[in-house]
Amino acid sequence: MVDKKFTVLDLLSLELHGHDEINLRCIAGRKGLSRQITVPDINRPGLALSGFYESFAYQRVQVFGRGEYAYLNKLDYEGKTDTIKLLFSFAIPCCIFTHNLEPSGTFLQMAEETGCAILVTDLESTELSNRLVRVFSNIFAPRKTMHGVLVEVFGEGILLCGHSGVGKSETALDLVERGHRLVADDIVEIRCVNGNTILGQGANSLISHHMEIRGLGIINVSELYGVGAIREQKEIQLIVELEEWDSNKIYDRIGTNQRTMDLLGVKIPAIEIPVKPGRNLPIIIEAAAMNERLKKMGYNSAKDFNQNVLKWIETGEAQAAYYGQDDIY
Known part of the structure; x- marks a missing residue:
């Protein structure tokens, strides 16, 4: 694990370049920027949004792709916000929306009330996941x-x-x-x-x-x-x-x-x-x-040399070279 506390604000402040850039910006829940990230992994909360919260990996950074975004809009349209409230009842580090998708006002309001940072990136879900795993593996490495x-x-x-x-x-x-x-x-x-x-x-x-x-x-x-x-x-x-x-x-x-x-x-x-x-x-x-x-x-030079010496000894040439021809016979 890291020697010092690593927070959501630290994640936002990372100077990453090239294929490691994650392009994050905070759109809500700035009070939650001080929350710690303690697990070097991510979670897609699709099952949680459907109401199944058993074994919910709330300690991880939650990544919302197009599928989760569409389901959130459906819940908001139907007025079914209980599962969203239950989501924010867990001390999750932060939520990241990909493809520059911004959640509804209801979702952002709940995030503000519970102090959970909402971040947005222009990256696709798979690419963001790969980059976050690389970043976390580096930060949390012994x-x-x-x-x-x-x-x-x-x-x-x-x-x-x-x-x-x-x-x-x-x-x-x-x-x-x-x-x-x-x-x-x-x-x-x-x-x-x-x-x-x-x-x-x-x-x-x-x-x-x-x-x-x-x-x-x-x-x-x-x-x-x-x-x-x-x-x-x-x-x-x-x-x-x-x-x-x-x-x-x-x-x-x-x-x-x-x-x-x-x-x-x-x-x-x-x-x-x-x-x-x-x-x-x-x-x-x-x-x-x-x-x-x-x-x-x-190719191992030492082992190759050793094998050649053994072959030389087995042929009898080593004895002839050491003792001389007359000593052998």
Whole structure:
């Protein structure tokens, strides 16, 4: 759920663009703009208007399309307003009418009396429903902040983690110089969307594309490298943990054991890269990004190498190469 209260007024105030615009305007019941939206879903109240209020999902935003609008007009014409009064007896967050349809004066008057906001949009019912579900899934998604740098490399969202001073920002800057894109530096806000997708972005949109480079200070990546060097958000598809080289530690040299890290309940592939002078981290991360793409396409280099070695051993050529021809016979 969201960390703070999300109200109908917040829904009206959202700055959405393109295919996420919902174009809402309030025509009645402004006192209800302070009502909270607590459920990230919508409801079509057709059954409720017919008088069946058992299991009525009143906690959801109520969407009225052409069918509900026509039935409301029929009830108003016949003077059957009891079911409408019963509708407003529930603490519903708000009512949204699609196709720029505006309900009758009787309906608006009841909304004013009960303090329920009535909103209107020019979108069709199906399109509004799809957009609202996307908006709610984003707003109500579980989220937290992490210390790290998020970059996009060859289309893969890579989260660079590690202790302070290990070189995350310097590595990210080198990647930007090589044509890749920065999403966020230092503080990354992550959220789980649809239960299986982890999206990352800057915790503060005003400073997310600034980087702190020790010895240089704060730089603005978008101003230095252009808007093509930044991105607002990106799905996290790989985690790269940078750590100081430890000569006593055994690092994975083949890659057959796939490590993962849990982010908000989702397992994300993770690799560990030791850092020491002379290692070209940007090239290693580029190779890791391309290797991850290959895995998604069904090819695993480590497993393929392992299978080839086993085939080589089975043919007997490995014994001949190790022992020599005379030792075998």
